[in-house]
Amino acid sequence: MSSRDAVLARIRAALADAPEPDPVVRDYRTAHVPGADVPVGHVPGADVPVGHVPGADVPVGHVPGADASTGHVPAGRHVPAAHVPDEHVAVIDLLAENLADYRAHVHRCTEAALPALLARLLAEHGSRSVAVPPGLPHGWLAETGEVRQHPDEPPLTARELDGIDSVVTTCRLAVAETGTLVLDAGPGQGRRALTLVPDHHICVVRTADQVVASLPQALPRLDPARPLTWISGPSATSDIELDRVEGVHGPRTLDVVLLE
Amino acid sequence: MSGRTYLGMPAFPVEAKASTKDERLRANLRHATHTIRDKRARAVGELDDWALLREAGKRIKDHTLRHLDTYLLQLEDRVTAAGGTVHWAADAAEANRIVASLVHATGETEVVKVKSMATQEIGLNEALAAEGVNAYETDLAELIVQLGDDLPSHILVPAIHRNRGEIRDIFRAQMGRWGRPAPEGLTDRPADLAEAARLHLREKFLRAKVGVSGANFMIAETGTLVVVESEGNGRMCLTLPETLISVVGIEKVLPSWQDLEVFLQLLPRSSTAERMNPYTTMWTGTTAGDGPRDFHLVLLDNGRTATLADEVGRQVLRCIRCSACLNVCPVYERAGGHAYGSPYPGPIGAVLMPQLRGTTSEVDASLPFASSLCGACYDVCPVAIDIPEVLVHLREQVAAQPGHGAERAAMKAAAWLFDHPAALAAAERAASATRAVHPRTLPLRPAKAWTDSRDLPELPAAPFRAWWKQHRTTRQEPAE
Incomplete structure (x- = not known):
């Protein structure tokens, strides 16, 4: 047998x-x-x-x-979220609050102001290079000046990624109650290693249609067939005396841009 | 590296007698468990429907276990359809053989590991070492344990028994033996220690060809595996290698994708007391151009089906390994994790290991008694495992085994005494009158065995009955 x-x-x-x-x-x-x-x-x-x-x-x-x-x-059944505007504002505020509570740096801006903001965030981090996932909207990195852009086409090796300072991506959705970003390797997000190996991740969230309140509202909108990465703040550990330390193996700095 | 095992460890009372006298261990544990238990209470308090989530979690698990064969077959089907390969292991030895042969097939001699209770349970690192394969633990606490040639003492925080100074000393002394040495002048600041681990392990992640993991959940409906973590070492091991091997207990399956909306609320808040853990990875088979090209799932029985057959004990298979029960347990707080003699310490270990391994060894037979039955573990359990109920059930089983005559006699004696008030009163008076000469432990077998693990309490100057009689007569009593 x-x-x-x-x-x-x-x-x-x-x-x-x-x-x-x-x-x-x-x-x-x-x-x-x-x-x-x-x-x-x-x-x-x-x-x-x-x-x-x-x-x-x-x-x-x-x-x-x-x-x-x-x-x-x-699974996979598409269920439209049903937000009315006032509630949605509260949901986005809660997302910002919970992201910040777990040491992500939260920024809000309009699409027009985004290229300047991204350039500023890269400069403030001291980044000289940035990984660019396929499908990142054209123009987002138009004002980054000297920062060298590394498109992931053809795919960068893990060692190449290790030498790149930052990565800029979109996301699939964000969950307000838990302060979570979910990436599904879709356009503008790239494969999983891209947001893992560089030490600085800037993630742009479209607040109009990418923010849900809770896990029960998030799961029906995700496709389990895709590789998913859920990110709630920068990497952290509580392994030393249960004292939380931000930053171990994943990106130690997480900037989140809430795009209005 | 990872030379130590739990094999042949002494019974709980023997180990605990030593560990409870270790002042530094007790201070480390008290600080850590009290910190986390307060945080957990706050995280759980944020959700006013916690009781409903807990009940849903319990029922989803019970339903799954009742139809476990169906869901495992569905899982196997979906994982295979998504490009993975499913293996079945009846016991630890078979699981270890399967993993070793999969690693050999890649031609590699080292693997990077995500923290996993199942691979601790089966002793995978030792089995791989015997086959010439180095398994590198990459979770910070597991790294501390592995570099210190130590054993884990907590499910979530395996190095909870070590303080920052001890961790610095281990890193300074040992990192250089296995790769990049600790930075010059390493301090005991947690941030510096985490940085040292980041530098030490990065090289291993970048060159790793084989990753080994467990999983927190497996979704039968979709074939998806889920690993929750904090540091990013899990993402590294699950994403960068070409081959991924996941060893997962058969009880970790959940029927539906939707079930995650319950368990991803219950687990982080119970475990690390966070609204959500920093990173969760979910993958279904393999994906071209993203992550490992080969994915193997090893489904592990290793005593789980025997546990499933016990109608009281099977509820233990609901466990999601959050470790909330450890953090509130007065016995764990004082004895520490090593006293339990297995990778699963604390209340959950006391009900899990005697079922997975049986109660033939001294340590496993002693585990059901390593509890005061205070019930704090049940209160915090996110899937409502009635640990005291299972403990009592297992005590009955142990007591029915040959070799426990003394304990049975003691219980019988107690039962008789409480049925005979006059004899009890006389025994109490005699005990009080002679208390100055009472020893701390009893000298003769079989009573000695009882006090090997328990200091006798000091007796009061007068028996309660005598005290009551006196105080009742001197106080103004309300009319009956």
Whole structure:
């Protein structure tokens, strides 16, 4: 018997008399920001009736497309976020606050002011070189002057990346409640190594359509087939006396530009 | 390097007797555990639906475990479809053989490792060393442990027993043996120590061809693996090598992508007391032009199916390795992690290891007793594992084994005494009257065995019954 078959047989033997456990109930909040929480049903914009309490013998089946015993909505289902402007301002403010709380440097600017801001951030970091992912909007690095630009086409080696001071990218989305940026290697973001090896990462977030309040609102908008990197502040460690130190192996400086 | 193992370690009471007398260890642990437990309380307090998230997490895990075969097969299917290769390991030896042969196939003799409880559990580093492969730990705390030829003592912070001065001394003495030496004049500032680790490990990351990891979660629906971390060493190991080998316990599977919305809220706040850990990497098979070209997933049983068969004990398989239970445990705080004799210390280790390894060894049989049953561990557990319930259940199992006659007799004796108040009163009076001559430990077997691990408490001058009788008669009692 192969180990695969042996392990599966052991699992089935172990569970032979096991009762079906209580059904999964997803009655937690879809967001904790006032106004951004959709009371029940965890899918923003979904029209979902209320009424599940823990222990109630009713499977969650009110979300269209959800499975009865696990209450889950299949991955990859695109769900539009439903923000009204006032709430969205609160969500963006919370993102800025939480990013700063974990030692990211947060900047706000308009698209027109972005090239000058990026040039200033590179200069302030003392960067003489910057890695450029495929698909970064033309013109963003138009005012960086002496800073040498290294497009990742063809791909830079890890050692080449190690010699580059900074990298500028976009992101897939940002999560306000946790102060998180999510990159999915799409246009303007590049492959994962690009935002890992250089010591300085500048990430530009389009606030109009890339900021969600919470994890339950973020996951449906992400494609699990893509390699994903979630970034919440610069790299850090608490391994020495549980004292948080920013900056170990990943970029030690994280600048986040919230583009208005 | 990594020569030490937990094999043949003494039982908890023996090890704890020594460690509780180590003043520096106790000071390090007290400082660290108190710091993190307060932070955790604040991070959890931010979410007013924590109880609902905890209940959802518990139920998702219970549902998954009940249908574990189905979800593992679905996972295997999705990982394979995404370009990965899935291996099944019935036990530690088989997992180690699989990893060693995969490394040999690459022609490499060194691997970089992400911190992983599963590979600690199976002793992978030692097994690879025996095969001529150097495994470099890259998590800062694991590096401290490995360079110090030491053993981990905490799930999240394996070097929690070391303070900054000790860490500086280890770096100065050992880094040069394995690569780039510590910088001249290295201080004990945490930022300087982290910088020394960055410089020491960067060279290894840049040349590494093989990475080895565990995973925090595996998603059956999509074939996605998830690793949460803080330092970026995980991203380095998961992204830069050409070959990635992940060794993951079979209980780490979750049914759906959506389930991450629960566990990515529960884990960071319980573990590092953060809203979110600095870095999380998620990958599904392989991606052309981004990350490793070859991905191998080794699914590890190693006692998990035996645990699954125990209707009380199986709840332990819900564990997401956050270590919140260690940080609140009064026994862990005083005894330290090494006393538990396994990579899983603290309350969760006391219920996990006797199930994974059985209770035939002295250390594993002693673990269910390494607790005061205060219940703080259950309160903070993000997946509501009733650790005291499992401890009592395992104590019953151990007590039923041959060789525990004395303990059974002691419990029987206690039961009899409490059923016979007059005898109890007489015994108490006798004990009080003679307390000046009481020893701190009992001299004769089998009672000696009990006090090997417990100092006898000092007895009060009068038994409680006598005190009560006196105070009841001298106080104005309310009418009944």
